Amino acid sequence: MTTSDNISSCISEHEAQALSVGAAQAILRRWAQPVTTVERLALRSCLDRVLAEDVVSPIDVPAHDNAAMDGYAFAGAVLAETTAGTQGPGDATQLALDVAGRALAGHPFTGALAARQCVRIMTGAPMPAGCDTVVPQELVTRSGERIVFDARGLERGANRRRAGEDLARGCLALHAGRIMRASDIGLLASLGIAEVAVRRRLRVAFFSTGDELRSIGEPLDTGCVYDSNRYTLWAMLTRLNVEVLDLGVVRDDPAALVTAFRSAAQCADAVLSSGGVSVGEADFTRRTLETLGDVAFWQLAMRPGRPFAFGRVWPDGQQGRERDERAALYFGLPGNPVAVMATFYQIVRGALLSMSGADAPAPLQLAASATAPIKKRPGRTEYLRGIASREHDGSWRVTPTRSQSSGVLSSMSEANCFIILAHQQGDIVAGDSVDIMPFEGLI
Template identity: 65%
Template sequence: MTTLNEFSSCVAQYDPQALPVTAAQAIVRQWATPVTAVEHVPLHDALDRVLAADIVSPSDVPAHDNSAMDGYAFRSAVLAGRANSEANSVELTLAGKALAGHPFGGAVAVTECVRVMTGASMPADCDTVVPQELVTRSGETIRFAASAVRGGANRRLAGEDLPRGSVALRAGRILRPSDLGLIASLGIAEVPVRRRLRVAFFSTGDELRSLGEPLDPGCVYDSNRHTLFAMLRRMNIDPLDLGVVRDEPAALEAALRSAAASADVVLTSGGVSVGEADFTQQLLQTFGDVAFWSLAMRPGRPLAFGRVWSGERPGLGLPALFFGLPGNPVAVMVTFYQIVREALVVMSGATPQPAALLQATSRELIRKRAGRTEFQRGVATRDARGQWQVTPTPSQSSGVLSSMSEANCFIVLEHERSDITAGESVDIMLFDGLI
């Protein structure tokens, strides 16, 4: 069995003690395997689920030629030779009308027209619609300039949106509201989706207390589990909250094995640094497989990635991918969005889309040390010309969670970059659509 460590050592820039962010992302991406189980769910329950198979149109959409606007349908042959002549006025006799859902079934002569509403089926032989605002009507006769409309104008063709047998939506898509409407327009009431990814998570630390418990001296309430729960739910993932686990080898071992037995991915917060009471590293040497322990990243340097098994040693029992996140609250969120999130998207069966980066002007000096990628919190605004500008939040401490609530973007500072002066251009990653 190839270990993660053996595989990772072949990756460019591999350094388990200070791995560049791009190298870490590449390693994680290679080991993120999509779930294979498929469920068939009613359309109303399919929002944010991952499509497991292509949706193929069973019919033409639209099913028939129809009018793109309110007006009069006629045969374009009547326009021949008129557009550039002096006698370019067209006069037609009204033969009837067509409404959406109520087509006109009669024949239409070249000297006749049919009153049509938007969405109504085009009458037989008619191929053009003149908008009603370009027409003068007198009783059952209409007149309009031949130069005002071209043959075939204002007609939607059958199959113009989706021809029969074409792929409407590709497998791997996370279904959005517009997708559900599109599927409904095809008459499909049930869709195949991947089963939801299951992620177990817990926090480690003797100083942590759950909500409702009294705070002893030196203790704090555990915020990381609530942040992780919310981030997982936002991704439509099944979260399994295993609570707070004490800094004791036996308790940690039991929690890790239980998590591996019940979930596809295990997330922990805290316990992966080099502290005296951090036992996670020791345990994973016994029944786990670790690719790296530390990143050249701020915040989020202590981050472990590997696999863990429910059995007594690697290869025994049920496996799960393992992410050991830092204990500091901001570092938990940054590492989740920059390292963990893409893996969860892939494992859910979806096609990952890279987060959009925008160019912004820094409004002040930003301190940055070369040799690590930094994700600083910032407040981005637009100036009078519509250009993005950004200001770092006053605190960049990885323990100040309020800075994440105050900010609306990450300021992404590349690995080799050093200090940024005021007025210099930087990349920003907006929270909207990400967090």
């Protein structure tokens, strides 16, 4: 894909007026190309990093057949001969074995076993030569160096973990694109792998726009507000483990915006701004971006979050040339704080993960029963803040928060999920099933 493929050609003029969420996500998937730089890091530095290469197991895990529980290991062929081991008249299911030694994890039994001998074995200990079955210790009666147990229900090979049962040598352990979690770190350690190849961290620059914004610590003049969006964006970006570049607050001034965009595009793979993408008289961001980059769309059929811009920015502002690898993708988020969070999680987050090279699953969605009626106009996707709870029968119920205003950030802290109302969905009556997206693991 080259720069000459004008990004605006992705959509029709009609769609550009209010692009559906699904169409916007499709455009972003097309243009969100992963970073290509790869680095090798020590295992303890790889948490939340994106694997750049498949990892193949160099060994069998476990390395040997071993006991799945504490008990006694023996050759299972003797189970078919229980009549020869009868311990008492008429009882042909009792099997008697002599104990020849013991095996512990890290201390295997290395001797040879005669017929009808067994080894006391602990969980994880290697199976002695010739043994393929473990009888659990709680099923055994031991007297001196002899055990007796009822062989009924015990099959040959029971309670044995085979070599390579977890991972066999040469098998895929982790695939490229995986975001490394704690279990993955432990898995690679179990394979003896000390370092892996990961993609470099995505660099994301962001700033807020607006003459009314003040940073924490500054006095609030009449009509001014503290800038919460930069702190929200910083937190959401940090959760994605990207390199975060905070460019502060940019005033509603064309020259200042040009400087901010060029500076951001010079140092980052993606640029995020909040505010200044609607059609108000003081919204210079839109007009400035049109001179510095290539714009795909300005509006979404989404609530909250209708004013949303997506495009590309070049450090020198030039257009119409072969693609410059320095071009940064631009995401212009709304100014209202809830709209910032909604558009980030529904639109921006997936694109940034793709740019990081991550093969990440879509956020979890569940079906829940609405506890109250909800007004909904077809033709846009709505993301309401909701409070979900699980009932005794395992079903979910959800109630919208008291305020759904896009300026009430406290409603995001009060809620524990998004209530998702689809593009063509209409009014909801109490008891209707709706989709919810839990915040846990997302926000």
